[in-house]
Amino acid sequence: MPACDSNPEATYKAVILLGGPAKGTRFRPLSLDQPVPLMSIGGYPLIFHHVEACAAVPGMREIILIGYYPKDQLSQFVDECQRKFGIRMRYLQEFTPLGTAGGLYHFRDQIMLGDPAAFFVMNSDVCCDFSLADMLAKHRPGTYTVMCTEATRSQSVQYGCAVIRKGTDEIMHYVEKPATFVSTMINCGVYILSPSIFQYLKSAVKVHKDAHFTFDLSSQCNECVQMEQEVFQPLASRNCLFAYVTTRFWSQVKTAGAAIYANRHMLELYRTSHPDRLATAQSIPDGPKIIGNVYIHPTATVSPTAVLGPNVSVERFVTIGNGARVRESILLQGAVVRDHACVLFAVLGSSATIGEWTRVEGTPTDPNPNKPFAKIETKDLFNEKGQLNPSCTVIGSHVSVAPETIVRNSIVLRAQRVGSQLQKPNYPVILQIVLATYKLWCQFSLT
Ligand code: GTP
DSSP states (O other), rough: OOOOOOTTTOEEEEEEEEEESSSSSSGGGGGTSSOOOGETTTEEEEHHHHHHHTTTSSTTEEEEEEEEOOOOHHHHHHHHHHHHHHHHHEEEOOOOOOEEEEEETTHHHHHHOOOEEEEEEEEEEEEOOOOOOHHHOOTTTTSSSEEEEEHHHHHHHEOOOEEEEEOBEEEEEEESOSSSSOOSSEEEEEHHHHHHHHHHHHHHHHHHHHHHHHHOOOOOOOOOOIIIIIIIIHTTTTOOOEEEESSEEEEOOOOOOHHHHHHHHHHHHHHHOOOSSOTTTTTTTTTOEEEEEEOOOOTTTTTTOOOOOOSEEEEETOETTTEEESEEEOOOOOEETTTEEEEEEEEOTTTEEEEEEOEEEEOOOOOOOOEEETTOOOOSSSSTTBOOOOEEEEEETTTTOOOOOOEEOOOEEETESSSSOOOOEEEHHHHHHHHHHHHHHHHHHHO
C-alpha cells in the first residue's frame, strides 16, 4: 500500500490533547500555577516541543489544542507559537472533560476543515524525539498508526499494550493497562489517524448515549470517550490499526521527577537539533562555569563564579548568586538562588528564593540502567503508609528558604517560609515595657 508521503499535495493537521485543571495532580504544587502542558522542559513549554515537531511536517496546515483549561491560560502560548512557526494554531475548549477521543469527535468539523489527508493526535503528557516525518512515511492511507516503544515486562502493564504481528506491524490485540502481562510494546500516545476514524468515534459516542438513556444515569458526560479502550481495543486485528515502533527517546511526563528526566534528554537532543540553545563558554563570555548540557534564558542573571550543570534549565529572570552550584534541576521564571547555595535534582517554582549557603536536594528517579527498555517510574507521590516517596525536591512558587538550611526529598507548597528566618523577635507588649525600663535604668545607673 502506498505511504502518505507519496502524495506531495496531501495536507495534514495535528491535535494535541491537553487535559485540564483536574489532571496533573502528581505535578502539584507546580500545576496550581500554570497548566501542566506549559511546564518548562529544556527551557520551553512541554507542548512547545510537540508544536515544533508538527510544524516541521511537510504539508502541515494547522495545529489544534483541545483541552478544558480556561482559554486565557493558553492564549499567550498559542500567539507566540503562531508567530514563531508561522503556522495556524487554535485552542478549542471542551465544555467538560470529554476523554481522549470525545474532544476529537466533538470538534470533528473543525479538524476536517480544509479536508486533510490525515491528522496527528498527541498526548501532551509525553516527551520524546518525535520522528513524525518518518512515522508519516510509514503510515498507510485509510488506516490508523500508533507510535509504540518497548518497555520492561513489569512496567508494560502501567501503559497501553499492543501485540504486534511481525512483518506487517499490524496491531492484533490491544489492552489498556492490563491486569497481567500482555506485551512489552507500549502505546506512546502519538497517532496518525485517517478521517475514517470518525465513524468509529461516532459509534463509541452512540454506545454512551444509548447507555445513558437506558440504565446508566451517571454524572459523566455521555460524549466522554476514551480512545485507547473504546476505539483502539475493538479496532485491533481488523487490518486497519498499525504500529510504528520507535527506539528513540520517549518518556511520560506526569511528575516533577519525570520532568527532570525529560529535561535531561531534551537538552541532549538539542546537541544535534538546536546546538544554539545550549549555553557554552563562547555563547556567554564572562558567564558561569558550564558542565555538560545547560540552557540559560538570555534574561537570567548568573554570577561568573556559579557552576551550572549537567542538565540544568534556567528560565527567564532567574538570578543565581556567587559560588552557587546547580545540577540536574529546572529553575522556573524569577527563581533566586543566593550566594553559595546548592540545588541538586530539584524544581524551583517561579519566584522561589533559596537563601545563602542553603542546600536543596532531591533523589533521582531515573529508570534502572541495568534493565534494557526501562522507563521512568511514575509512582504515586505517597506510598501505602502515607509517606512521601523519595523523589526530586519541588519548591513551590514564591517560597522562601532561609539561609543555611537543608531541604531534602521534599515538596514545599506555594508561598511558604522554610527554615528559621532572621527577623526581629516579636515580644509581647508587657515584656517590651519591662525591657525598655531595664534599658533606661541601666543608662541612668551608669551616668
Ligand atoms: P493516568 O495514568 O491516569 O494519567 O492515565 P493515562 O496515562 O492513560 O493518561 P490519560 O489517558 O488520562 O491522558 C492521556 C492524555 O490525554 C494526556 O495528555 C491528557 O492531558 C489528555 N486527556 C485526558 N483526558 C482528557 C480530556 O478529557 N480532554 C482532553 N482534551 N484531553 C484529555
